Amino acid sequence: MATRSAPLSELFEPRSVAVIGASNRAGTVGASLFRNILEAGFSGVVYPVNPKWRSVSGVRCYPSVRALPEAPDLGIVIVPAARVPAVVEALGRRGTRGVVVISSGFREIGGAGARLEARLVSIVRRYRMSLIGPNCFGVLNTDPAIRLNATFSEGLPARGNIGFISQSGALCAGILRYGHAERIGFSRFLSVGNRAGIDENDLLRSLGRDPSTRLILLYVESLADGRKFLEAAREVTERKPVLVIKSGRSVLGERAARSHTGSLARSGQDRLFDALFEQSGVLRAESIGELFRTAKIFSSGLRLAGPRLAILTNSGGPGIVAADACARSHLELPPLPAQVAEELRPQLSPAASLANPLDLTADAKPPAFRAALQALVRLKEVDGALVIATPTGEASGRTLAEAILAARGRSAKPIVACLFGLTDLSEEVRFLEEHNIPTFTFPEEAVAGLASLARYQAWWSRPRLPVRKYRVARAEVARLIARARRSGPGVLPEYLARGILEGYGFRFPEVRQVRTDAEAVAAARELGFPVVLKVVSPDIPHKTDVGGVALDLQSAVGVQSALRAMRLSLAARAPHARIEGFELERMVRGGKEVLLGLQRDPAFGPVLAFGTGGIYVEVFQDVSFRLAPIRPLSARNMVHSSRIFPLLTGVRGEAPSDLPALYEAIERLSQLAVELPHVAELDINPLLVLPAGHGVVAVDARIVLTPSSRSARSA
Secondary structure (H helix, E strand, C coil), rough: CCCCCCCCCCCCCCCCCEECCCCCCCEEEEEEEHHHHHHHCCCCCCEECCCCCCEEEEEEECCCCCCCCCCCCCCEEEEHHHHHHHHHHHHHHHHHCCCEECCCCCCCHHCHHHHHHHHHHHHHHHCCCCECCCCCCEEEECCCCEEEEEEEECCCCCCEEEEEEEHHHHHHHHHHHHHHHCCCCCCEECCCCCCCCCCHHHHHHHCCCCCCCCCEEEEEEECCCCCHHHHHHHHHHCCCCCCECCCCCCCCCCCCCCCCHHHHHHHHHHHHHHHHHHHHCCCEECHHHHHHHHHHHHHHCCCCCCEEEEEEEHHHHHHHHHHHHHHHHCEEECCCCCCHHHHHHHCCCCCCCCCCCCCCCCCCCHHHHHCCCCCCCCCCCCCEEEEEEEEEEEHHHHHHHHHHHHHCCCCCCEEEEEECCCCCCHEEEEHHHCCCCCCECCCHHHHHHHHHHHHHHHHHCCCCCCCCCCCCCHHHHHHHHHHHCCCCCCCCHHHHHHHHHHHHHCCEEEEEEEECHHHHHHHHHHCCCEEEEECCCCCCCCCCCCCCEEEEEHHHHHHHHHHHHHHHHHHHHHCCCCEEEEEEEEECCCCEEEEEEEEEECEEEEEEEEEEEEEEEEEEHHHHHHHEECHHHHHHHHHHCCCCCHHCCCCCCCEEECCHHHHHHHHHHHHHHHHHHCCEEEEEEEEEEEEEECCCCCCCCCEEECCCCCCCCCC
């Protein structure tokens, strides 16, 4: 079904609900789900539908959809899979706009189930119905004006501002229990099941527009459409945070990769999701616990304006643990100004450490906590504070909590707390959280939450630059592509790959094609020594592996010797390869070797790669991905996130590399990826990044075309 942009009111805000398959039989889904709707206090009308019963849970039961006194806004279907299409057809005829199919036995079992699901989809499309499922947990809305619990989980959760979308129905009940234990409330909650109709992209947009939802959580195992997710998430994260936990790994497809980039994308498939989330402003959690601990701090509505944190503690050990966590999370601990230390010194123990973390020591009294925290949050050098408090002596849990609250005053800076103690501190925790001070069990959890706030703030406040378009030789590139496609899909000769990339503004060393020793010597002399010798063959994807490259040849004798050795190596290591000749090119000295690449993924579309180049690229796995097209900031981030970046800035007296030229090269490749959909894989390896002001030079390039019958996917 096409992605919708309108709010899904027929699913979340129905005035009437029909439960087809409602039952009185204890232990059945039909019995528990219908009872849950009643017990949640649903504000509309609910109709049980089942020919076996006169009433269900004391409510008059109807034998069929046709017998209902009105067309329900929402139909909940809990009947055997084979009967589902007929039930949904009946709902469609009555004018029902939303359907949730709880029943299983569809695409998830393959074969006949998949065909049954296809029938279901055709019916909901015909009647323009919104479909959740099949094989799903249900839908839930805690709005006091709605109070809908159309799931088989007992009890409507607490009203909150978190919207939750899950691809796992089995996970939902456990998450609702976890949320209750952690005092986390929800606005809307549902699982998408098989995603035969509404998917996570539709729901993202719907929750993004919901005023009662402050942040959105997702549990995903795969994405229905990675590119649509990018578009939807980018739109939503401009207004509210989106947190995701992604499990499982997708397969890149059956076609074997014939480039470094293809190999890297296959082996690092999960990094494509990292790139997608980073590019769209989505924050990724590594566990369900981390997801909800981070949600706790976002649901408070706090914002961290920058990465600078102050830590206040009365116990040195936890303070050190928190400081270490800050270093790992890229949060800064600015030193305290001298005047603050002088202001606080008379109120604190002589043993207190007036640094950051500020350790008051175990004998600190609540007034000292209050004075120290007030001083910290007033500092312009500090964006937020973490308080780690252990009740001791006069400083009971309650007095510490009250001191923290009093110190915050009207400050908008986020303050989070960790309370340690041998006694039960749940009441103190509840007191702080009721006053919008999130509390965590351990310092590392608090730091992780604050770091997420900082990352979202950096995304939200980023410069919003448009995708740049460069002038390219479109006519010449189109001619080269057409010429290449006449030979069928596969690896292009290097001269064609070079011509296409030159049309997009990439610079290559001067080159000559040769066949004989005499031609090679003449070409080398014309180019000027030193030169590089390369084999030309459509059957050799990586020349170095078979001895097909000779570097730094200084003389005619060296060229002839290298040719003889190369022919022998090719005969032994690539005996069946078609050898079309050899190339001589001028040797480029200096520069740092990097890789630029493109892989056209069936789920994500064109994916760009950047990383350390050379022959060990797949060994080091230093690569970052982005979905094309990319903006200037994404090009910078690709480079800055790589392990080679420090070398590009200049080390041990070396001149810095030409980073602006490198950023531009990535953006030019992004433009190529969008405009040339028949390019399936592309490597520029190595791309030499020369010293500042001298640009970049592509030394070797490989392009693989898609089969003509395959519809290439573009952005």
